[in-house]
Amino acid sequence: MAKITLNDLRHSYMADPKVPADYALKKLDVEWRDGGAYALLGPSGCGKTTLLNIISGLLIPSHGQVLFGDRDVTKLPTDERNIAQVFQFPVVYDTMSVYDNLAFPLRNRGVSEDQVDKRVRIIAEMTDLTGMLKQRASGLSADGKQKISLGRGLVREDVNVIMFDEPLTVIDPHLKWLLRSKLKELHQRLGTTMIYVTHDQTEALTFADQVVVMKDGEVVQIGTPVELFEKPRHTFVGHFIGSPGMNIMPCNVKGGEVAVGGTAISVDNASALSGKSGAFELGVRPEFTTFAKSGLPVQISKVTDTGRSRIVDARHDGRSIKLLVEEGQLIPDGSAFLAFDKAHAQVYADGWLVE
Amino acid sequence: MNKTVNQKAWFLVLPVIILVAFNAIIPLMTVVNYSLQETFGDNTFFWSGVRWYEDILHSPRFWASLGRQLFFTFTILFIEVPLGVAIALTMPKKGPWVSVCLVLMSLPLLIPWNVVGAMWNIFALPDIGLLGNWLNAVGFDFNFTRQTGDAWFTLITMDVWHWTSLVVLLAYAGLVSIPDAYYQAALIDGASKWKIFRFIQLPKMKRVLTIAILLRFMDSFNIYTEPKVLTGGGPGNATTLLSIDLDKIALGQFDLGPAGAMSLIYFLIILLTSWIFYTLMMRNEEQ
Numbered sequence: 001m002a003k004i005t006l007n008d009l010r011h012s013y014m015a016d017p018k019v020p021a022d023y024a025l026k027k028l029d030v031e032w033r034d035g036g037a038y039a040l041l042g043p044s045g046c047g048k049t050t051l052l053n054i055i056s057g058l059l060i061p062s063h064g065q066v067l068f069g070d071r072d073v074t075k076l077p078t079d080e081r082n083i084a085q086v087f088q089f090p091v092v093y094d095t096m097s098v099y100d101n102l103a104f105p106l107r108n109r110g111v112s113e114d115q116v117d118k119r120v121r122i123i124a125e126m127t128d129l130t131g132m133l134k135q136r137a138s139g140l141s142a143d144g145k146q147k148i149s150l151g152r153g154l155v156r157e158d159v160n161v162i163m164f165d166e167p168l169t170v171i172d173p174h175l176k177w178l179l180r181s182k183l184k185e186l187h188q189r190l191g192t193t194m195i196y197v198t199h200d201q202t203e204a205l206t207f208a209d210q211v212v213v214m215k216d217g218e219v220v221q222i223g224t225p226v227e228l229f230e231k232p233r234h235t236f237v238g239h240f241i242g243s244p245g246m247n248i249m250p251c252n253v254k255g256g257e258v259a260v261g262g263t264a265i266s267v268d269n270a271s272a273l274s275g276k277s278g279a280f281e282l283g284v285r286p287e288f289t290t291f292a293k294s295g296l297p298v299q300i301s302k303v304t305d306t307g308r309s310r311i312v313d314a315r316h317d318g319r320s321i322k323l324l325v326e327e328g329q330l331i332p333d334g335s336a337f338l339a340f341d342k343a344h345a346q347v348y349a350d351g352w353l354v355e
Numbered sequence: 356m357n358k359t360v361n362q363k364a365w366f367l368v369l370p371v372i373i374l375v376a377f378n379a380i381i382p383l384m385t386v387v388n389y390s391l392q393e394t395f396g397d398n399t400f401f402w403s404g405v406r407w408y409e410d411i412l413h414s415p416r417f418w419a420s421l422g423r424q425l426f427f428t429f430t431i432l433f434i435e436v437p438l439g440v441a442i443a444l445t446m447p448k449k450g451p452w453v454s455v456c457l458v459l460m461s462l463p464l465l466i467p468w469n470v471v472g473a474m475w476n477i478f479a480l481p482d483i484g485l486l487g488n489w490l491n492a493v494g495f496d497f498n499f500t501r502q503t504g505d506a507w508f509t510l511i512t513m514d515v516w517h518w519t520s521l522v523v524l525l526a527y528a529g530l531v532s533i534p535d536a537y538y539q540a541a542l543i544d545g546a547s548k549w550k551i552f553r554f555i556q557l558p559k560m561k562r563v564l565t566i567a568i569l570l571r572f573m574d575s576f577n578i579y580t581e582p583k584v585l586t587g588g589g590p591g592n593a594t595t596l597l598s599i600d601l602d603k604i605a606l607g608q609f610d611l612g613p614a615g616a617m618s619l620i621y622f623l624i625i626l627l628t629s630w631i632f633y634t635l636m637m638r639n640e641e642q
Contacts, residue, residue, distance in 0.1 A: 053539075056539075056543060057542075058539050058542065077542075078539075078542040078543055079542060079543075079545045083543065084543060085539070085540070085543050087536040087539065087540060088536070089534065089536060091536050091537050091540040093554045093555065093558075094558045094559075095554060095558045096554065104544050104546070104554075105543075105544040105545060108544055108545035108546055108547070108550065109545050149540070152540075152544060
């Protein structure tokens with residue numbers, strides 16, 4: 001086990017990349033703490049799988065280094081890196097029994113049979129496969145097969161990192177939840193570094209201590225779920241995480257004063273604003289937006305009841321601003337005024353948080 | 356709700372019935388007809404029951420042909436299937452060479468069977484053929500028109516040349532359909548090349564290989580044109596396979612009765628063996 005460091009990592013699938021758009025990964029500098037539970041979150045095509053394959057050695061990056069501890073493994077083949085990876089779609093060895101499937105990674109490394117047996121039984125217990133150990137793997141359902149894949153990823157004790165590439169895609173919704181908490185529990189028990197790739201924010205936020213948000217081959221923010229929620233460093237993070245996402249509205253900045261359409265708004269990062277330029281936007285989450293006696297004038301256009309709370313779609317200057325209203329609170333008709341929680345309102349310049 | 360019986364549906368399947376009747380049932384029944392009767396050539400027939408069948412089954416000549424046929428079929432299966440798989444494994448999975456390889460592989464399959472026979476006949480002739488002449492030049496006493504072993508060698512080499520491509524193409528189709536994730540998982544699991552073949556590639560190729568074996572079995576058991584042109588069954592009867600023997604009885608000696616009986620026995624052997632093959636392989640699949 002070791003800390004994993006990515007140093008100035010870049011990768012392009014093209015032979016001769018020139019402009020930044022040619023890169024699937026643009027300059028990454030990330031450090032993964034030993035024993036951490038990380039989630040790699042981002043929309044499809046943002047470079048998550050590329051990054052994973054570089055760490056596992058299935059892909060050699062065009063630039064930069066991958067370090068396990070102090071050891072440079074950038075060009076090392078997969079089997080010498082001692083890592084485990086679980087793929088999006090279940091991979092099982094059809095002709096083997098469930099037991100032999102789980103034992104396969106150990107036997108290939110010459111582990112003694114009694115040690116193999118011990119590990120396989122522990123892992124089978126963890127993944128609820130004990131009753132099926134003697135069955136042929138090909139006869140299992142999709143989620144049974146994915147459990148085998150998970151089990152094969154977990155069976156070796158000494159791996160540097162276990163990586164999951166959207167492992168729950170093929171799993172039924174009710175089992176998804178179960179397996180997710182199982183993985184979390186396994187992480188606490190095994191203490192192995194785990195990297196979990198997903199485009200589903202719920203999965204990422206429930207699994208990980210640290211979430212790495214990616215967009216277009218770049219890391220936009222690394223932080224705890226709370227940090228991502230309260231202080232998104234980029235409007236993309238604000239919008240991508242949370243349901244509904246963060247309200248983003250263009251604003252004017254003069255000196256330290258912020259105004260949206262003539263209404264002055266007090267923001268958290270006002271002190272950092274002087275001397276900054278760019279296209280300014282105000283970002284406030286619906287959770288921190290409330291109705292008030294005075295403030296930003298809006299028209300209420302739609303109310304959606306989600307059960308526990310209601311999502312109000314208000315409009316200012318043709319732009320939608322959403323707010324979450326708890327049950328029991330009154331929603332004014334027609335026109336209203338909005339106030340924003342100062343501590344959770346921040347200004348972004350060209351998409352990035354002004355700091 | 357009551358279902359009404361409507362016999363009109365029969366009219367809809369009638370065209371198919373007529374088509375099948377003309378290209379399969381009527382010719383087959385003609386053979387059945389011959390096999391149960393005796394004729395002296397002036398279109399008069401006498402009922403002879405199962406006598407021809409008994410004759411054929413008691414004839415050493417039939418069993419000898421069947422033996423040669425089985426030897427031929429199993430030899431080419433043992434060579435073509437592993438060889439085909441081996442070639443498919445070495446073929447590139449992507450890039451411009453894929454189409455080059457595929458075209459090269461398909462070439463033998465596109466050549467008419469009698470041309471294949473004629474080609475190899477000339478190719479292997481000891482005096483003027485490239486192969487035959489060269490073999491003699493390097494010190495082998497090679498003459499496929501006189502020596503049994505040489506005739507078999509040429510016959511089998513010809514079939515391997517002609518038909519291994521079919522196994523290659525089928526095995527290749529099976530190989531390229533394996534998702535990359537399997538190979539990546541195997542790398543991560545630390546599997547050796549042999550284990551990747553044994554536990555991923557071979558199981559994933561099983562279906563197509565079943566079809567390849569079945570097709571090669573049926574085709575090689577039916578083979579007629581190529582050996583007919585290459586050796587004509589000779590030297591002597593050394594390469595007289597079932598179909599060539601049948602041809603000699605039916606069209607050489609004009610013994611229509613025994614030939615009919617032999618055809619049907621021949622047909623039943625292929626049908627039965629194919630069915631057993633298929634059932635065994637598919638049952639394995641389900642387990």
